[in-house]
Amino acid sequence: MPEQPVRRRDGGRGAALTICTIADTAAALLGLWILLYLLEANRANVFVTFVHGTADWLAWWSQDIFTMDTEWVRAVLNYGLPAVLYLLIGHGIAARLSR
Numbered sequence: 001m002p003e004q005p006v007r008r009r010d011g012g013r014g015a016a017l018t019i020c021t022i023a024d025t026a027a028a029l030l031g032l033w034i035l036l037y038l039l040e041a042n043r044a045n046v047f048v049t050f051v052h053g054t055a056d057w058l059a060w061w062s063q064d065i066f067t068m069d070t071e072w073v074r075a076v077l078n079y080g081l082p083a084v085l086y087l088l089i090g091h092g093i094a095a096r097l098s099r
Helices: 010-038 046-058 070-097
Strands: none
Touching: 010 046, 010 070, 046 070
């Protein structure tokens, strides 16, 4: 009886790497916006405007979940929550795919 070829699972690992990369990039942009906000970066700067716009797009669903009186706490929570969730969900899906 001939041996059956071993199936390679490179497709799952490639997809897992892609998902991890997307989740990490999203979380990094959200984290970068939090850092720029806390350091009071010049919002008229093109790079700062790009990062803020991207962070707003990524965190649209979590805006004003937390309505603290202190602005910096509000920014950290409202942009930090999606960053953590993107990491957890993205890496969880990637781990499942790479099995």
